[in-house]
Amino acid sequence: MAAALRGVFPSTLQESVQNSKILVVGAGGIGCEILKNLVLSGFPDIEIIDLDTIDLSNLNRQFLFHREHVGKSKAQVARESALQFNPDVRIQAYHDSIMATEYGVNFFKKFDIVLNALDNRAARNHVNRMCLHAEVPLIESGTAGYNGQVELIKKGLTQCYECTPKAKQKTFPGCTIRNTPSEPIHCIVWAKHLFNQLFGESVEDEDISPDMADPEANETGEGEEKANDKKGQPKSIPETETGNVVRVNTRQWAKDSNYDAATLFNKFFYDDIKYLLSMSNLWKERKAPTPLKWDNVLVNQDNGEKEVTADASKEPTRQYHKVWSLAECANVFADCVKKLSTGFLKLGEGETLVWDKDDQPAMDFVAACANIRAYIFEIGRKSRFEVKSMAGNIIPAIATTNAITAGVVVLQTFKALQGELEKCKSVYMRLRQNPRQQLLVPEKFLTAPNPNCIVCSSEPAVHIRIDTKRMRIKDFRDEVLIKTLNMVNPDVVEPNKGIVVISSEEGETESNEEKLMSEMGIVDGVILKCDDFFQNYELDVIVIHFDSERDEALFEVASESNQIKQKGEETPLKESNGEKKSQTNEEYDEAAGPSTSKKSRVTEVVEDDDDLCLIEDDEDEATVEDKVVAATDKLTVSVKETTPIHRSNKRKPSSSFNDDITEIKDSDDDEEGPTESKRQRRISSKDVIEVINID
Numbered sequence: 110m111a112a113a114l115r116g117v118f119p120s121t122l123q124e125s126v127q128n129s130k131i132l133v134v135g136a137g138g139i140g141c142e143i144l145k146n147l148v149l150s151g152f153p154d155i156e157i158i159d160l161d162t163i164d165l166s167n168l169n170r171q172f173l174f175h176r177e178h179v180g181k182s183k184a185q186v187a188r189e190s191a192l193q194f195n196p197d198v199r200i201q202a203y204h205d206s207i208m209a210t211e212y213g214v215n216f217f218k219k220f221d222i223v224l225n226a227l228d229n230r231a232a233r234n235h236v237n238r239m240c241l242h243a244e245v246p247l248i249e250s251g252t253a254g255y256n257g258q259v260e261l262i263k264k265g266l267t268q269c270y271e272c273t274p275k276a277k278q279k280t281f282p283g284c285t286i287r288n289t290p291s292e293p294i295h296c297i298v299w300a301k302h303l304f305n306q307l308f309g310e311s312v313e314d315e316d317i318s319p320d321m322a323d324p325e326a327n328e329t330g331e332g333e334e335k336a337n338d339k340k341g342q343p344k345s346i347p348e349t350e351t352g353n354v355v356r357v358n359t360r361q362w363a364k365d366s367n368y369d370a371a372t373l374f375n376k377f378f379y380d381d382i383k384y385l386l387s388m389s390n391l392w393k394e395r396k397a398p399t400p401l402k403w404d405n406v407l408v409n410q411d412n413g414e415k416e417v418t419a420d421a422s423k424e425p426t427r428q429y430h431k432v433w434s435l436a437e438c439a440n441v442f443a444d445c446v447k448k449l450s451t452g453f454l455k456l457g458e459g460e461t462l463v464w465d466k467d468d469q470p471a472m473d474f475v476a477a478c479a480n481i482r483a484y485i486f487e488i489g490r491k492s493r494f495e496v497k498s499m500a501g502n503i504i505p506a507i508a509t510t511n512a513i514t515a516g517v518v519v520l521q522t523f524k525a526l527q528g529e530l531e532k533c534k535s536v537y538m539r540l541r542q543n544p545r546q547q548l549l550v551p552e553k554f555l556t557a558p559n560p561n562c563i564v565c566s567s568e569p570a571v572h573i574r575i576d577t578k579r580m581r582i583k584d585f586r587d588e589v590l591i592k593t594l595n596m597v598n599p600d601v602v603e604p605n606k607g608i609v610v611i612s613s614e615e616g617e618t619e620s621n622e623e624k625l626m627s628e629m630g631i632v633d634g635v636i637l638k639c640d641d642f643f644q645n646y647e648l649d650v651i652v653i654h655f656d657s658e659r660d661e662a663l664f665e666v667a668s669e670s671n672q673i674k675q676k677g678e679e680t681p682l683k684e685s686n687g688e689k690k691s692q693t694n695e696e697y698d699e700a701a702g703p704s705t706s707k708k709s710r711v712t713e714v715v716e717d718d719d720d721l722c723l724i725e726d727d728e729d730e731a732t733v734e735d736k737v738v739a740a741t742d743k744l745t746v747s748v749k750e751t752t753p754i755h756r757s758n759k760r761k762p763s764s765s766f767n768d769d770i771t772e773i774k775d776s777d778d779d780e781e782g783p784t785e786s787k788r789q790r791r792i793s794s795k796d797v798i799e800v801i802n803i804d
């Protein structure tokens with residue numbers, strides 16, 4: 110390989126490559142391509158990490174994997190396959206999460222550069238922080254359909270991954286999911302929670318039983334005493350005729366019931382719904398749900414539902430594009446409960462199943478339960494295929510885009526290794542050529558760090574609106590610090606009184622967990638000192654109290670970076686080629702887009718995060734036709750057609766996240782539906798939306 114290098118690269122680059130040590134994070138679509146490029150370019154020392162195993166649906170684009178590898182570690186198999194291209198390379202593979210504590214700052218310091226090939230924001234944020242801390246350059250990349258993006262992150266030189274707020278994830282309040290669903294997605298989220306309650310990792314916030322603490326139900330005082338149920342493990346199983354509540358643990362109760370399908374069905378779809386009906390306030394202005402009994406569903410099957418079945422000879426679970434009849438849903442439910450419970454009972458103590466859209470019974474269970482619940486609430490039912498795309502947050506993954514993106518990643522790596530960091534401008538892959546006939550559009554400047562970034566600024570601080578009278582310390586830790594601010598193991602001190610509110614050490618602050626923030630004196634104006642030792646990250650959280658209403662989030666990040674700024678203050682924007690620009694706050698705010706707000710006691714629709722960035726052309730008067738949204742994980746975009754774009758708005762999270770989901774057929778769906786690719790372009794007077802359907 111050294112010989113090949115000699116013929117291709119200048120000697121300085123040959124030397125940089127031969128002396129380098131590289132970390133690749135993620136061995137999925139982009140990671141496989143990057144690894145192949147590195148190996149074929151003569152990189153001698155590579156480490157690769159991925160927490161996942163190979164799924165059948167990966168094979169269409171993750172070309173280092175073949176059918177015989179299904180179920181094996183992605184990192185290990187990627188290593189073995191890549192070694193076949195060049196056995197002289199040293200490749201170390203880790204089947205692990207990069208967020209595990211083994212991979213601390215010293216681990217990152219070993220590398221000359223880190224290449225991210227991830228699919229979720231939590232891991233990206235974490236690697237961003239570790240690379241900033243270790244002062245190692247990071248090349249961040251992502252694709253969504255035909256769009257792709259590569260950017261360099263280097264402490265002090267460029268913006269970091271968290272300098273600009275990302276598009277917020279779509280979330281739903283717990284009471285909508287548990288009490289008053291009105292859209293199919295609410296039922297799908299509920300069904301995923303049900304799976305976890307029965308077989309998966311049980312999360313308290315994912316309770317599926319009626320939410321007796323719902324403020325709307327309790328407006329007249331009704332349900333006050335029931336509200337006591339909101340904390341702790343036990344779930345309510347109402348004896349609806351008497352109104353008495355029997356408290357048991359759902360998982361244990363299901364086990365004690367021998368996972369009898371009829372018993373489970375009647376609890377989730379009859380008893381719980383009857384109980385919801387007893388919360389009469391909820392139905393004053395809403396259509397009330399109709400409780401459904403197992404026996405009645407089977408009667409329906411005989412009396413008319415049969416005609417809904419398109420092809421009775423075919424197993425419903427293989428009919429991906431058909432909306433199953435109610436009876437079919439019930440049968441699938443029974444079948445899946447049997448399969449899942451058998452698998453679950455074989456697990457060791459403390460082990461659980463993990464919901465996966467590509468796992469047949471897990472997916473069928475969610476499709477069936479979501480549709481039964483939708484029927485009860487008179488919400489439109491969906492085909493298994495549609496449920497899968499919504500539940501699994503299916504995003505388009507196109508092998509060619511991954512390959513081009515990975516190629517750019519390695520080209521940037523060459524520059525970075527030669528110390529030419531200032532040449533590593535972000536590059537965006539476009540769906541269509543811009544007026545300059547470019548499909549790969551480089552940024553004009555490196556984007557300087559945001560001086561108010563909540564991660565890479567010198568004194569990070571964030572304002573958070575919190576209902577301190579309703580939020581518990583535990584939720585503050587889990588929802589705000591971990592899920593929203595991406596800490597791994599936070600410590601929190603209230604400095605005025607010197608109280609340790611949350612400790613990362615076991616056994617120190619457990620007694621605080623159930624307390625409300627206000628009970629601990631954390632009220633409006635308090636500044637909490639939060640830090641994560643592992644990430645070497647310190648953050649001031651400035652608490653702004655507000656009284657939340659029903660269906661309203663218990664907290665919201667009121668300001669991220671830019672919004673903390675004083676009006677009129679100037680922010681150096683970009684410094685490159687001797688050019689210096691500055692902008693006012695107003696401009697900066699616009700560039701940063703809406704603040705990320707996240708709801709507490711809410712449910713995220715998506716598990717894999719995404720980042721939407723609005724990319725402008727080099728032309729000053731670019732309009733939407735010249736813009737493209739490059740989403741690192743997601744596809745859809747809509748923007749005003751004629752808005753001229755200010756040159757300074759280089760990156761901007763889109764607010765129209767997740768409006769259209771483009772589906773890509775998994776290889777296991779092959780027998781269904783058309784096989785041709787089709788692309789539609791819909792243009793209305795106001796919005797331009799690219800929709801790409803790959804059937």
Ligand SMILES: Nc1ncnc2c1ncn2[C@@H]1O[C@H](COP(=O)(O)OP(=O)(O)OP(=O)(O)O)[C@@H](O)[C@H]1O
Nearest residue numbers: 135136137138158159160161206207208227228232
């Ligand atoms: N914390 C993490 N540590 C290590 N690897 C991670 C972590 N989070 C995600 N990954 C890996 O990053 C890779 C991203 O690749 P990709 O976007 O192609 O996803 P995929 O899971 O292979 O495909 P799909 O989501 O489309 O089914 C995955 O292999 C995933 O396992």
Ligand SMILES: [Zn+2]
Nearest residue numbers: 269272562565
């Ligand atoms: Zn930053």
